[in-house]
Amino acid sequence: VIIVHPKQHLCYQEHPDELFEMNVEFYNRLMPYAEKFGIKVATENMWQWNSSAEAITDSTCSRAWEFNKYIDAINSPYLVGCLDIGHASLMGTSIPDFIRQMGKEHIYCLHVHDTNFKEDNHTLPYTLKINWAEVAEALGEIGYEGDFTFESFFAEKFPKELSLEAETLQCKVGRYLA
Helix, strand or coil: CEECCCCCCCCCCCCHHHHHHHHHHHHHHHHHHHHHHCCCEEEECCEEEECCCCEEEECCCCCHHHHHHHHHHHCCCCEEEEEEHHHHHCCCCCHHHHHHHHCCCCEEEEEECECCCCCCCCECCCCCCCCHHHHHHHHHHHCCCCEEEECCCCHHHCCHHHHHHHHHHHHHHHHHHC
């Protein structure tokens, strides 16, 4: 599985339909190559920076219904969804509801990291504000069986001499969540 972010170079609030059409065309062009090489292409829920408000705002696939719409529009077993849990937390919606709305049929893999709900922090679960018990419960409810990939820079913040302990902790957190 390779993650290929959707195009989001236009202001989402002003161009959601145009971005949808551009991305459907973009991903459809990738599908023959994905099939030829036997790989899955995962699109991901994104966010944009609103410089006027100095805040994160909606972007392509930032809502479950739209994320599902993208995957369904391509209608290929080679396009799948990578739910970025940290990105979902930035949109002010319930992450468990987001998971339930997407369902097992649309979530193929996860990017797992914690946030403070204001910044894309990319840190270890349980260190900031996401309620990981609720996330794990929702994943269990939908019968999620896909990949669990940390997208965390937690261990990189420690001195080299502590890197093994930091990575060990991250591994234990992942096993606990799984």
